[in-house]
Amino acid sequence: MKSSTFLSIFIGLYLIIFFGYLFGPLILMSMTAFNSSEFPRVSPWECFTLEWFDVLARDDALITGLTNSLIIAGGVVVLSVLIGLAGALILTQVWPRLRPWYYTIVISPILVPGVVLGISTLIFWDRLGTMFDARYDSVFYDGIFLTIIGQSTFISAYCMLVFISRLQRFDPALEEAALDLGATHTQTFRKILLPFLYPAIGSAAVLAFLASFENYNTTVFTVIDQSTLTTVLASKVRYGINPSISSLAVIIVAITLVGAIAHEALRRREQLKIERGEITDSSSAAANKMQGWLSGNPAMILLMLVFVAGLGTVWFGSQYSPNQCKVDVRLQKELLQQRQGPDIFSPQGGEQTQPQAPAIPDGSGSGASDTNPGRGTFGDVFDPGNLEEGEGAAPSGEGSSGGGSGDDGAAVQSPGASTFGDVFNPGNLEESAGTGSQE
Amino acid sequence: MSAGVGVELDDVWVRFGDFVAVREANVNIKGGEFFSFLGPSGCGKTTILRAISGFLEPSEGTVSIGGANMAGIGPNKRPTALIFQNLALFPLMTVWENISFSMEVKGAGKKERRHRADELLELIALADQGEKMVHELSGGQRQRVAIARALCAQPDVLLLDEPLSALDLKLRQHMRTELRAIQQQVGITFIYITHDQGEALTMSDNVAVMRDGVIEQVADGQAIYDDPATPFVASFVGENNVLSGKVTALSKNVATVDTNLGKLRARVATAVQGGLNTGDRAMLFVRPEAVGIVETGSRGGNKISATVVTEEFEGSNYHVFMETAAGEPLKMSLVNKGQSRASATGTKLTVTFDADRAVALPVGALASE
Numbered sequence: 001m002k003s004s005t006f007l008s009i010f011i012g013l014y015l016i017i018f019f020g021y022l023f024g025p026l027i028l029m030s031m032t033a034f035n036s037s038e039f040p041r042v043s044p045w046e047c048f049t050l051e052w053f054d055v056l057a058r059d060d061a062l063i064t065g066l067t068n069s070l071i072i073a074g075g076v077v078v079l080s081v082l083i084g085l086a087g088a089l090i091l092t093q094v095w096p097r098l099r100p101w102y103y104t105i106v107i108s109p110i111l112v113p114g115v116v117l118g119i120s121t122l123i124f125w126d127r128l129g130t131m132f133d134a135r136y137d138s139v140f141y142d143g144i145f146l147t148i149i150g151q152s153t154f155i156s157a158y159c160m161l162v163f164i165s166r167l168q169r170f171d172p173a174l175e176e177a178a179l180d181l182g183a184t185h186t187q188t189f190r191k192i193l194l195p196f197l198y199p200a201i202g203s204a205a206v207l208a209f210l211a212s213f214e215n216y217n218t219t220v221f222t223v224i225d226q227s228t229l230t231t232v233l234a235s236k237v238r239y240g241i242n243p244s245i246s247s248l249a250v251i252i253v254a255i256t257l258v259g260a261i262a263h264e265a266l267r268r269r270e271q272l273k274i275e276r277g278e279i280t281d282s283s284s285a286a287a288n289k290m291q292g293w294l295s296g297n298p299a300m301i302l303l304m305l306v307f308v309a310g311l312g313t314v315w316f317g318s319q320y321s322p323n324q325c326k327v328d329v330r331l332q333k334e335l336l337q338q339r340q341g342p343d344i345f346s347p348q349g350g351e352q353t354q355p356q357a358p359a360i361p362d363g364s365g366s367g368a369s370d371t372n373p374g375r376g377t378f379g380d381v382f383d384p385g386n387l388e389e390g391e392g393a394a395p396s397g398e399g400s401s402g403g404g405s406g407d408d409g410a411a412v413q414s415p416g417a418s419t420f421g422d423v424f425n426p427g428n429l430e431e432s433a434g435t436g437s438q439e
Numbered sequence: 440m441s442a443g444v445g446v447e448l449d450d451v452w453v454r455f456g457d458f459v460a461v462r463e464a465n466v467n468i469k470g471g472e473f474f475s476f477l478g479p480s481g482c483g484k485t486t487i488l489r490a491i492s493g494f495l496e497p498s499e500g501t502v503s504i505g506g507a508n509m510a511g512i513g514p515n516k517r518p519t520a521l522i523f524q525n526l527a528l529f530p531l532m533t534v535w536e537n538i539s540f541s542m543e544v545k546g547a548g549k550k551e552r553r554h555r556a557d558e559l560l561e562l563i564a565l566a567d568q569g570e571k572m573v574h575e576l577s578g579g580q581r582q583r584v585a586i587a588r589a590l591c592a593q594p595d596v597l598l599l600d601e602p603l604s605a606l607d608l609k610l611r612q613h614m615r616t617e618l619r620a621i622q623q624q625v626g627i628t629f630i631y632i633t634h635d636q637g638e639a640l641t642m643s644d645n646v647a648v649m650r651d652g653v654i655e656q657v658a659d660g661q662a663i664y665d666d667p668a669t670p671f672v673a674s675f676v677g678e679n680n681v682l683s684g685k686v687t688a689l690s691k692n693v694a695t696v697d698t699n700l701g702k703l704r705a706r707v708a709t710a711v712q713g714g715l716n717t718g719d720r721a722m723l724f725v726r727p728e729a730v731g732i733v734e735t736g737s738r739g740g741n742k743i744s745a746t747v748v749t750e751e752f753e754g755s756n757y758h759v760f761m762e763t764a765a766g767e768p769l770k771m772s773l774v775n776k777g778q779s780r781a782s783a784t785g786t787k788l789t790v791t792f793d794a795d796r797a798v799a800l801p802v803g804a805l806a807s808e
Contacts, residue, residue, distance in 0.1 A: 173527035176494060179515045181541040181592050191544070195531050 026253060033246035036326050040243040047325035053251075056244040065232035068144060069213055072228060075148035076155055076212035077205045083152065084159025084204055085197070088167055091160075107161070109154040118221030121150035143226030150222040155211045159204040166200035258306060264299035443471030443628040444505035444518065444595035446491060451500035453486050453652075460486040462652040464500070468630065468645070473622050475631040475639040478649035479675070479806065484632045485524075487649075488598050491630065493517045505595060520589035521598040525605070526581055528573045534584055535560065535569035541592035559587040562621070579610045586621060596628045603638060615641055636676045640664065648672045650804075656710070667798060668710035673724040675806035680730070680769050682723040683802065689717055694799040696721050699765040703741045705797035720802045727758065727772035729796035733789045740791050745769050747786045761788065 032040035036047040056062065087106050094102050109117065129140030139145050170193070178188040216230040223231055233245060446468040453461040461483045468474045476484040489495040490502055493514035502509045509517060520541075529537050536543070538559050539552035547555075553569075560566050563583035573581060582602060589597055599618075603611045619642045622629045633639050639646045640660040647657045648671070656668035667673035674681065684698030692707045694715060705723045707715050715721060733742060745761035748768075752775075759771045771790055 171525070171527060173523050173525060174529060176514070177521070177523060177527040177529070178540065178544075179513070180492060180494075180519070180521045181544065181588070182515050183540070183544040184515060187544045191540075192529060 026249075029246050030250045030253060032243050033250045035243065036329070038242060040241060040246045046329045048320070049326070052243040052247040055242065056247045059244060061227065061232050062229070062236075062244070062248070065227045065229040068223075068226060069229040072144055072147050072151070072219075073209045073212040075144075076151045077208045079148060079152040080156040080159045080208040080212075081201060081204050083156035084161075084208075085163050085201070087156065087160040088163030091164060092167055107157055110157045112154070114154070114215065114217035115221070117153055118150055118218035121146055121153070121218070122221050122224075125149070141224060143222065143224040146222040146224065147219050147228065150218050151212050151215055154218075155208045158207055158211060162200050162204040162207060163197065166197060170196055254306075254310065258303070258310075261299055261303045261306060265303045268299050443469075443626055445470045445472075446474075446596055446628060446630065447501075447503040447506075448487070448491075449501045449503065451487070451490060451497045451502060453483070453490060453495065454498045460652050461490070461497070464654050466647055466654065466657060468628060470505075470628055471626050472644045473619065473629045473631065473642055475633060475643040475646045476649055477633055477636060477639040477646050477676070480634055482649040483652040484649050485600060486652075488521070488600055488630065488632050491596070492519050492521045492598050518595040519598055520592045520594035520596075522585050522589050522600065522602045524600045524602065526585040526602065528581060528585055528588070530573055532573070533569065534565070534571050534573060534576065537573060537584060538569075538587045538591050540588060555591060556587075559591055562590075562624070563587045578606050579614060582606065582614055583617070586618070590621075590625060594627065596630060597622075599629065599631045601632055601634065603633075604635070611638075618642060640676070648675065650675075650806075662709075665798075666709050667724065667800070668708060670722050670724070670800050670803035670805050673722075673798060673800060678727055678770065679724040680727065681805065682725065682767070684721060684723070686715060686717050686719050686721050686799070689715070693794055694721060696723055696799060698723065700743050700763055700767075703743075703797070704794040705741075705799040706795055708798045708800050711800060715799065715801055721799050722802055723797055723799055725792050725797045727770040728756075728774075729792045730769070730771040730790050731773070731792070732771075733791045741794065741797070742789055742791050743769065744787065744789045747784055747788060749784060759788075761790070 028042055029040070031042050033052050034048055034050070035042060035045055036049040036051065037044070091099060091102060091106075125140045125146055128134075129138065132140070134140045174192050174196075175188050178192045179185070183191065214230065216234065219228050220231055220234070227235075236245060446466075448464045448466040451461060451464040452459065464487060476487060478484050486495065490497050491504070491509075493509065493512060493516075496510070504518060514521075529540065532540070535553060535556035538556040539547070542552045542555060556569055557566070560569055563586060565580060565583060565587075568576070568580070573584065576584065585602065603614050603618075606614060615638055618629075622642075631639070631642065640663070643660060645657060645659050646663050648655045648663060650669075650671045656663060656672045658666070658668075663672060663676050667676065670681075673679050682696075682698045682700065682703065684696040684703070686694050687697045687702065688695040689707070692712055693704055694707050695702055695704050703723055705725075743763060745763045748760045748762050750760070751758045755775055756772050757775060759773070761769045761771065763769050769790070
């Protein structure tokens with residue numbers, strides 16, 4: 001009994017950590033897309049905003065990269081699926097003793113590092129172009145074409161693996177049966193083998209698309225002077241990032257999620273249909289059709305929820321304007337800078353802070369001072385020269401804000417704390433005492 | 440109905456590397472006949488079928504269908520249709536699409552195909568099941584769909600590769616009758632492959648018994664059973680008591696064989712008449728139902744004394760398992776006519792069999808159990 005509860009707690013904890021590890025980064029990144037902060041971060045949370053989606057839509061480099069990525073992915077899908085299918089079919093036809101050798105050779109591009117593939121593609125086509133005296137705007141030096149070719153070298157091997165596993169489940173007697181019934185070899189392929197392979201063609205296409213879309217290490221070489229989404233993102237990370245990248249991530253995650261859930265929902269529905277068809281029959285099935293559509297199909301329910309959430313977000317975004325909030329935040333920041341400037345620069349303020357409250361000063365300060373009616377009096381603080389005056393003028397205001405930044409206030413409110421701070425900072429003993437006496 | 444088209448195998452050999460799958464096969468199958476190849480698994484009967492259907496070219500010899508040499512003609516050009524052991528119905532098509540596939544590849548319109556499929560569905564008693572998928576049908580229904588699909592191609596010869604082996608006993612017996620009925624209805628040549636002697640004997644006009652790539656005997660069911668040509672056929676088809684010895688006398692095709700149970704007389708099999716001589720070692724095959732208890736006071740004939748080991752009651756028959764004086768097993772089957780069966784274990788019996796109902800053959804390999 002006891003050990004079983006311990007075990008279930010342990011498993012629960014493990015699951016939380018496991019899923020946190022898997023999805024934590026995704027969730028955090030998605031959240032940063034809705035924070036108005038200039039840098040992708042969740043804390044401090046400033047304002048809910050959809051402006052980064054706007055920024056994303058107006059980022060020409062990113063959009064060009066995305067378009068190129070989609071074009072390349074499309075080309076790779078067509079090329080890889082065809083090559084992969086041909087490769088897999090040959091494997092089933094080739095002389096059995098040759099099969100392992102053939103397999104090893106065709107699969108080897110997967111084992112070659114993508115960087116090597118990229119460089120070799122580039123060099124190969126450059127040599128070829130030189131041989132034909134091709135100009136630099138010809139196809140031999142076209143980034144998109146080379147990227148399609150370069151990526152397909154290994155993605156077609158992925159596709160081939162998908163096809164091989166499907167072909168292994170194919171009953172060759174079906175082909176013989178078709179031939180025996182008078183079909184030509186072409187008809188047999190088109191009417192028997194190809195329909196059997198449709199699901200595999202679908203999976204291979206999705207796989208090829210994803211592999212191409214996210215590829216960086218081959219693409220970075222073959223793309224030459226052009227760009228794909230990954231290369232644009234990489235350069236952005238180097239030259240400064242903003243949350244519009246997060247909003248792109250949110251869109252991609254949302255599309256993936258909806259696609260996956262929709263697929264699952266459809267699959268479940270088929271399954272339910274089969275189960276119900278066996279248990280009841282076509283006649284009585286109509287009666288429970290209405291509930292049946294949703295009942296027992298959590299994926300369908302989830303899909304509906306995601307859909308509703310998406311609609312809600314878009315509606316909310318069109319109604320809500322974060323401008324007021326942003327103005328407030330900007331004001332706070334300015335205030336904070338003004339107030340903190342002197343704190344940071346004055347040796348006394350900065351050092352005294354440490355022992356009392358190691359927390360980041362601007363965090364607690366900005367949050368609290370939002371509601372502080374006395375912030376108007378801070379006006380004087382802008383001038384570093386007025387330090388002494390400021391300290392004198394607003395002791396009560398700072399005191400209520402509390403926290404780390406209110407070192408002076410704290411000293412005023414609780415003399416004990418002040419003296420405590422002084423103990424840690426013997427060099428400032430006189431100064432601190434002076435403040436206290438001023439009061 | 441057409442009279443059907445004959446199939447002829449002329450000195451056909453099939454080799455796979457060093458392995459000889461079919462050895463010197465000579466068979467003449469008449470048009471409209473129900474012909475079976477019977478043999479244990481691995482005897483080469485499926486190889487022969489594939490050679491006839493065109494999936495395999497014989498290494499030597501010729502296959503002719505309707506008098507035409509089939510060498511170099513692919514399976515899709517031959518007037519044959521094959522029903523596969525696993526049926527090989529197309530899983531992604533509905534029943535009627537399966538049936539009319541042979542018309543589809545010839546470019547027939549949908550209406551025409553549907554019409555023909557409905558006709559055939561009527562024939563196999565599956566009317567209005569045409570829209571179903573294959574996996575929704577039961578085993579016996581799939582069986583019939585496979586037959587309809589093959590018939591739709593309007594073949595001159597229908598080849599069946601153990602199509603009933605996957606069915607349970609009841610269904611198998613039912614399908615036997617049905618297959619035979621369909622064959623008589625459409626009147627085309629059926630070539631049937633099986634390892635089940637019951638199937639072969641009940642359905643076929645003629646049976647070829649095969650062993651290790653060699654056709655041992657071609658005859659009708661009764662001849663195969665009553666007048667086997669080799670010890671293998673005698674022991675493979677039905678049950679037989681085997682007694683071996685030396686031929687001491689021959690008269691009018693009746694051999695006297697000196698066994699360790701004494702001198703026994705048996706008819707010399709038709710196939711070896713003139714080939715079995717005095718002094719040869721021979722085997723006697725006696726069917727359990729040919730064995731009977733000696734009536735008191737009868738004289739002459741073959742007499743064997745034996746001890747009852749056990750008895751099995753089967754309803755219409757009962758079988759008495761005995762042991763001869765030489766320690767060999769002997770089985771006797773008696774028809775249940777209501778007679779008293781008091782033959783408990785250990786009872787000593789004297790049994791007999793008619794010389795005419797036993798067969799003498801030269802010594803040869805028996806079928807392994």
